[in-house]
Amino acid sequence: RTGHMILQTLYQNCVKHGVNFFNEFYALDLVMTEVDGVKRVSGVVAYDLSTGDIHVFQGKSVVFATGGFGKIFKTTSNAHTLTGDGVGIIWRKGLPLEDMEFYQFHPTGLAGLGILLTEGARGEGAILRNASGERFMERYAPTIKDLAPRDIVARSMVQEVLDGRGAGPNKDYVYLDCTHLGEDVLENKLPDITEFARTYLGVDPVTEPVPVYPTAHYAMGGIPTNNDAEVLADNDTVVPGLYAAGECACVSVHGANRLGTNSLLDINVFGKRAGNNAVTYAKSTEFIDLPANPAQGVIGMLDELRASDGTENVAAIRKDLQDTMDMNAQVFRTEETLTKATEVIAGLRERYKNVAVHDRGKRFNTDLLEAVELGFLLDLAEVLVACALNRKESRGGHMRDDYPDRDDATYLKHTMAYLAGDPHSSVATDHIRLDWKPVRLGTYEPKARKY
Known part of the structure; x- marks a missing residue:
């Protein structure tokens, strides 16, 4: 629940400081104006879902924090709205995308649904088992077993299913066994797991193993940025006034393999840098004229x-x-x-x-x-x-x-x-x-x- 609490705290502080939110507005285009041969940001075009109206926001600087694109996959922990619009807008403007092939699949999504069960369960001692009850991670990572990195655990789970050792009527998932942890640990330390399993699968983790399967979780690639969260037009050239942070960005904190909690580092550290640098840039420049008919x-x-x-x-x-x-x-x-x-x-x-x-x-x-x-x-x-x-x-x-x-x-x-x-x-x-x-x-x- 760490990310959720950070989200609530940030939102409450935005309210305290009088930040203006345009709810139900969907950015669909980035407005760029060429000045002295250099394309610079001059605003965004947004669609107001509640009215169907189109709005053009003029801006000296623009920060993209639009999240990932997990909905390209069927089984994903991402919300229905994570369709990668921000990354797609950047792509359509002719700006590059970086390391798009690196996508993280979280091992323990609820089978058939993708809803995430935290790896904190395995941290507390939960065990992955195949249809016969075997602790199969002992074969793939003999020393650290169920605590292996996410990509190794996810591939091991899929391999078990491909080899015919999957559980269920279609043999298409494995089990996360938490039964030995006890009711006190599950109810107090891992309340989300018990709630999700009971609500969405009708399974009680206290007394029975939970069906799980890897779920598309996090895009490690995206909009290329430097350490100052400035968006890059190529390997080194910065797009003046344009910033990105969080899952939509690729500053390459994660390299080819994201570790747990890295996304919180990503959005907090580089979100702050993007915000600070966007403000500094906006104070140092004048508004650029919007092109004719930007929408x-x-x-x-x-x-x-x-x-x-x-x-x-x-x-x-x-x-x-x-x-x-x-x-x-x-x-x-x-x-x-x-x-x-x-x-x-x-x-x-x-x-x-x-x-x-x-x-x-x-x-x-x-x-x-x-x-x-x-x-x-x-x-x-x-x-x-x-x-x-x-x-x-x-x-x-x-x-x-x-x-x-x-x-x-x-x-x-x-x-x-x-x-x-x-x-x-x-x-x-x-x-x-x-x-x-x-x-x-x-x-x-x-x-x-x-x-």
Whole structure:
């Protein structure tokens, strides 16, 4: 509950200081103006869900803190709204994305739902077991067993299912056994686990094991930034006035493999830096004139979607996208599965051109908003798969079954993805250009993990 308490405290302090919130406003475009040959931030375009109106906010500096994009996967701990709009906006503006192939899958999501059970349970002594009750982590990480890093535990769980040792009628999950911890520990130290398991699965962790399976949890890649939270237009060039922090950003605190609680470090340390630096920048510069009709692109997109008489269904396309990402680009990846995902996404992009929005109204038109969000999901899924195909090794959250070893000689570097060519092309290679950025090593050199 740590993150939740931080969220409440931050919000309460915002209220105390008179911060103005625009609730139900969805940013759909970043406004940039070219000054002396350099593109600078001049504002954002937002859609007011409650009225259907479009608003242009002029700003000297803009901070993106829009979260992740877990909804490209079917099984995820992310909320329904985490569709990566912020990251997608940056992508569509022609700015790069970094390390998109590195996605963390948390081991203990409620089976079939993805709702997260904290790894604090394993910290207290909970044990992962397969259908026969075997403590299988003893085979994969003999020394630290259930306390191995998240990516290793997640892959071990999936391997058990693939090898036919999964539990349940479809043999598609394993068990988190907390029964030996006792009611006092579960009720007082791990109340969320008992509440979630009882509410969503009808299982009581005090007396029976809980069905769990890895769930898409955290995007380690995203909008490239430096240590001052400034967004980068390439490996080193800063976009004046533009900042990003939290899961949407990639300052590379996590490298290729996020550790537990790192996201809180990410948003607090770099959120503060982004805020402070955005204020300093705003005080040092004047407003930049907005371009003519800055909202024209957003208005045109919404009008086109709202007026569409297409035959394709938003939810059906989204389901097919999530199914193929779970099947082909999740914990284990190969050339074959990633190529399959690329082909499926290309077909879904074609179908998206013929999508139908049945609600033609303006107020609280969630049908229209979900159609917009689907476009961002397709973009980001395509970039993730392209980056994963390009990295022919296994590192952290990126596991290639066909290239199981880490290759520092070739791949100790960051992936940089750029939008090039026609973004509406159904062929990824026509509009995604991949490049590399060197890794800046610190005190600790990367070494192979052995457990």
